[in-house]
Amino acid sequence: MDSNEVSKTLAAEGSFAEDQSFPYALVPLRFLGMGVFIAWLCCTHVVSIFPGSVDAPSLRATFDTSMRFGDIATFLVLAIAASRIGPISRHFRINAALVAVTAIGTVIVGLALIPGHAPESAVAAVSFVTAIGGALLFCLWAETYCQMGTMQTIVYGSLSCIAAAVVSFLISTMTEPYAIIATSLLPLGSFVCVTLSLKIVPAEHEKPNGVRFPVPWKLVALMAFAGLASGLAGSLLTNADGTGAIHRVAATGLAGVVILIMVFVRKNRCDVRFLAKTVLPVSIVAFALVPFAGPVWAFAVSFLIKLAYVWFTFFVLLMLANISYRFEVPSLRLFAIARAASEGALFVGVAVRRWVQQTELLTNDSFLFAVAIVGIVMILVCTLIWTSERSVNADWGASGISLKDSVHVPGKRERLIVRCEQLSEEYGLTAREAEILGLIAQGKSRVEIEQQLFLSQNTVKTHARHLYAKLGVHSKEDVYKLFGE
Numbered sequence: 001m002d003s004n005e006v007s008k009t010l011a012a013e014g015s016f017a018e019d020q021s022f023p024y025a026l027v028p029l030r031f032l033g034m035g036v037f038i039a040w041l042c043c044t045h046v047v048s049i050f051p052g053s054v055d056a057p058s059l060r061a062t063f064d065t066s067m068r069f070g071d072i073a074t075f076l077v078l079a080i081a082a083s084r085i086g087p088i089s090r091h092f093r094i095n096a097a098l099v100a101v102t103a104i105g106t107v108i109v110g111l112a113l114i115p116g117h118a119p120e121s122a123v124a125a126v127s128f129v130t131a132i133g134g135a136l137l138f139c140l141w142a143e144t145y146c147q148m149g150t151m152q153t154i155v156y157g158s159l160s161c162i163a164a165a166v167v168s169f170l171i172s173t174m175t176e177p178y179a180i181i182a183t184s185l186l187p188l189g190s191f192v193c194v195t196l197s198l199k200i201v202p203a204e205h206e207k208p209n210g211v212r213f214p215v216p217w218k219l220v221a222l223m224a225f226a227g228l229a230s231g232l233a234g235s236l237l238t239n240a241d242g243t244g245a246i247h248r249v250a251a252t253g254l255a256g257v258v259i260l261i262m263v264f265v266r267k268n269r270c271d272v273r274f275l276a277k278t279v280l281p282v283s284i285v286a287f288a289l290v291p292f293a294g295p296v297w298a299f300a301v302s303f304l305i306k307l308a309y310v311w312f313t314f315f316v317l318l319m320l321a322n323i324s325y326r327f328e329v330p331s332l333r334l335f336a337i338a339r340a341a342s343e344g345a346l347f348v349g350v351a352v353r354r355w356v357q358q359t360e361l362l363t364n365d366s367f368l369f370a371v372a373i374v375g376i377v378m379i380l381v382c383t384l385i386w387t388s389e390r391s392v393n394a395d396w397g398a399s400g401i402s403l404k405d406s407v408h409v410p411g412k413r414e415r416l417i418v419r420c421e422q423l424s425e426e427y428g429l430t431a432r433e434a435e436i437l438g439l440i441a442q443g444k445s446r447v448e449i450e451q452q453l454f455l456s457q458n459t460v461k462t463h464a465r466h467l468y469a470k471l472g473v474h475s476k477e478d479v480y481k482l483f484g485e
Contacts, residue, residue, distance in 0.1 A: 030200070031156040033193020034141045035163025038252065040134065040186035042168045043179075044106065045245035049168075050183055051114040052176045059114045059123050066124040068347045070131025075340035078139060082333035087204040088139050092195070095136050099191040102133025103184050110180035133187060135339070140194045142317075142335040146324035147201040149435070151263075151453050153321050157314060158260035165253025205411075207330045210403050215334070216323065216396035218385045220341045222316050225382055227342040229283075229375070230309035231349015235356055236290070236298035244302055251307040255314065264454075275315040276386055280379065283308040287375030291368040312382075313342065319396070327399035328411035334398065416441055419483050423471070433467045436460065440467075440479050 043049045044067070047060060078085065088095065105126050113123045145153050171182050207213070234244035259275065286304035293301045320338060324331045361367045389396060400409040410418070417438060424434040432453075439449045450460050473479055 030193050030197040031144070031152075032160055032163045033190045033197065034145070034156070035160035036167060036186050036193060037134075037137050037141060037190035038160060038164035039167035039171070040106075040183060040190065042164060042245065042249045042252065043171050043183040043186070046168070046172065046249065047245070049172055049179050050106075051110045052179060054115045056114050056117060059117065059120060062120045062123045063109055063114065063127045064350075065347075066127035067131045067134075068343055070128040071135050071343045072340050072347070073128075074132045074135035075336040075343070078135070079333050079336040079340065082330065082336065083207055085332060086206050087143060087330070088136065088332050089143055089198050089204070095133075095140065096191065098136055099133040099187050102130050102137075102187045105130030105133075106187070107181060107184035110183065111177055135336075137187060137190055137194065138339060139332055139335055140191075140198070142321070143204055143331045144194055144197045144201055146321045146331040147204060148321070148325070149439075149452055150318075150322060150325075151435070153318055154263050155260065155454055157318065158256040158263065161252045161256025161310070161314070162260070165249055165256070168249045204331060205328060208400070208409075208411075211400040211409050212403055213329050213333070213400055214397050215337055216320070216398040218388070219316050219319055219396055220338050222382055222385060223313065223338045223342040224345040225378055226309045226312045226316070227345035228349040229305055229378075231346040231351075232353050233302045233305035233309070233349075235353045236293050236295075236362065237302055238295070238298075243299070244306070247299075247303045247306045248310070251303060251310045255307060255310045259311070259314065275311065275318070276383075279308050279311040279315070280383060282311070283379045284376055287372045287379070290372040290375070291365060323395055323398050325413070326417055327395050327414050329398050329400070416483065423482060427470045429467065429470060433463055433470070436463050436467055437471075437479070440464075440476055441483050443476075 045064070051060070078088070085091070109123060109126055109130065112118070113126060145157070148156070167186070171179050174182060230248070233247070237243055262274065262278070282304055286301055286308060289297055289301050289304070316338070317335075320334055321331075323329055324334060356362060399414070400411065401407065402409050420434060420438040420441060423429070423437065429437065435453060436449060439452060444452070446457070446460055446464075449455070450457060453460070455463075468474060471479070471482065473482065
């Protein structure tokens, strides 16, 4: 298949005609359903919301532990069976049933089992099953975002973080039992949003025969370190289980606001690595404060590490989405492994934190300095990992490889993007012009380009006019011909 056929094929994948009526105003609301899912994760970890004023710390700990085990187990099963499952969005009835079970399980645990001081085995069993639908929701949202461009992914991801914080705050103002009921409805709302979102993004392709997709283990390692640090974050707090989750909610909202501002300030030079570069000072300051925090600054250490966790996780997930989009890597196995690593490391971090809090180590200055040094060293190691890739579009070792001869197998979208990069270099296009060129080559209409890049009509027209002048073309058909050379 030559470049012209690639362009025509991509243009046929769910694109809309220039004059076709389409409710674009609804698109952001659908995509922000991921924020509703994040809010569910946040609310179920805030003890003042779930289970509220009920004093049952052992059952609460059982709920948290079993939820994490359910998460990790589900992600591992999805990762192992990914090739047989294919795009997870194609299993609507199973997804709907398990998400409904998650909603029901949430309300049963929050209103009946924990308040009723049920046996720990019952709480553990229901909590484990409740986590399954949540894991599926994460993978459904991953599949959705993997079919977007970088700008859309960053903006909607940031807005979802803000939405999660707002929804969590609103639920925190509710009285019992309404807060728990509202929390239990969040998975259902998120599922409706992701179902609607999947209708307006290109469908993910099945895994091609004879091609394997390696795991980008360096990115998985970054996720694991972020999860471990988050689990350890509240070690200096006297009530880490109560306040650490609140810090995470606040950090999620703040990260969304700051990233969104930075994206639009850097609109014409938005390199996703700026996310990692910006969070490095925050992480280093957080660990450097550990030996000097004590009871006064313990909250600052916890919040800064949670902020770094949210920010760095956002960066890694964005990189994974870019890899899946550009190189057409199936999203299910990729994100299931990354999430399992993150949740597993977070669980280890929480377990270590609880053990340390039962010892005298937190009063030992040598131990605290050692923690600070090890933390900073690990941050520097993470820096070396993500700077080791040659460019922001590197595949991190995850792109398709032929089973027969172990040669890289470029997909249709990758070939189009590579051709776009060649034309950009040849004709001296700006980064924004190159983005618009790629979208035109995919058959996107002007309105879709405005929606995808968050630009005004006049701005898109101006860029398109400059782009056409540099390329010496006068229509979309002329652009398609350039991709057929």
